[in-house]
Amino acid sequence: xxxxxxxxxxxxxxxxxxxxxxxxxxxxxxxxxxxxxxxxxxxxxxxxxxxxxxxxxxxxxxxxxxxxxxxxxxxxxxxxxxxxxxxxxxxxxxxxxxxxxxxxxxxxxxxxxxxxxxxxxxxxxxxxxxxxxxxxxxxxxxxxxxxxxxxxxxxxxxxxxxxxxxxxxxxxxxxxxxxxxxxxxxxxxxxxxxxxxxxxxxx
Numbered sequence: 001x002x003x004x005x006x007x008x009x010x011x012x013x014x015x016x017x018x019x020x021x022x023x024x025x026x027x028x029x030x031x032x033x034x035x036x037x038x039x040x041x042x043x044x045x046x047x048x049x050x051x052x053x054x055x056x057x058x059x060x061x062x063x064x065x066x067x068x069x070x071x072x073x074x075x076x077x078x079x080x081x082x083x084x085x086x087x088x089x090x091x092x093x094x095x096x097x098x099x100x101x102x103x104x105x106x107x108x109x110x111x112x113x114x115x116x117x118x119x120x121x122x123x124x125x126x127x128x129x130x131x132x133x134x135x136x137x138x139x140x141x142x143x144x145x146x147x148x149x150x151x152x153x154x155x156x157x158x159x160x161x162x163x164x165x166x167x168x169x170x171x172x173x174x175x176x177x178x179x180x181x182x183x184x185x186x187x188x189x190x191x192x193x194x195x196x197x198x199x200x201x202x203x
Contacts, residue, residue: 003027004054008147046084048112048119049151056114062121065107067132068100069154070203073183075100078121079152079203080108081135085151088120097128105132118151137201142175156201164190171200 009023042048042062051060066082078089078100089108100106110123139157144150145157157178159171171178173191180200182190 003124015045016106042112044084045080045082045152046085048087048121049085050109051112051119053114053119056112056119058112060112061110062112062195063107063109064121065129066101067134068102068104068106069134070152070183071100071102078106079154080106081152081154081203086154088115088118088152089126090122092123094127095126097126100128102133103131103134105129117148142173145178147195152203154201154203156199158197160197161193163196164194169193169198169200171198 005025005027007020007023007025012019012021022125027070039058039060042060043064044074045066048060048062048064056133064080064082064087066080066086068078069081070079072078073096078091079086080089081087089110090113092110105128107127107129108115109125110121113117113122135154137148137154140150140153140155142158145155157171157173157180159173159178161169162172162177163170167182167190169180169182169190171180179191180202
C-alpha cells in the first residue's frame with residue numbers, strides 16, 4: 001500500500017480493464033530520508049520530456065546545454081533546445097547574469113519537476129556560453145500542434161491569417177485553426193497580415 005513500484009508484464013484485456021499477466025515487480029529503492037537512491041543525472045532535453053509525472057516528482061538532477069529559443073516576459077522562464085528537442089526551464093530566483101538573447105547557448109543545471117503540462121527544469125544555475133545558431137525548425141501538422149507533442153520545440157508553421165487582435169494571429173492550417181501569440185508584442189501592426197498566407201517560426 002502506498003508503495004512506488006516498477007512493473008513488467010504482458011498487457012492484455014479482461015473485460016473493460018487493462019491487466020498485466022505474467023508480471024514481475026520491484027519496489028523502488030529508497031534512502032533513509034525516503035528519497036529515491038541512485039537517480040541518474042539527465043543530460044538531454046528528450047530524457048527530461050520523457051519523464052512521467054510521477055518520475056518528474058522524484059527529483060532527477062539535470063545538466064543540459066542548448067540554444068535559447070524562447071524567453072518569457074519578465075524572464076521567469078525560457079525554452080532551451082539541444083540536439084534532441086526542447087524543454088522549458090524555470091529561471092533561478094537569484095539570476096543576475098546578462099540579459100539572455102534568443103539564439104544564445106546556455107548551460108543549465110537544476111532539478112526536474114512535474115509541471116501543469118510536461119516536465120520542466122527548475123534551474124539552480126545557468127551559465128551563458130555565447131551566441132549560437134537557432135535549430136532547424138520542425139514542421140508540425142495541425143494534429144501534432146494541438147496534441148502538445150511539440151511542447152517547447154522550435155517550429156515553423158504555414159497558414160492563412162483569418163484574424164488579428166492585440167499580439168495574436170489566428171492561422172488557418174490544413175486541419176484547423178491555431179492561435180499564435182507573439183511575445184514580446186510585435187512592433188508592426190499585425191492587422192496587415194489578415195488574408196495573407198504566412199510562415200511563422202517560434203517556440
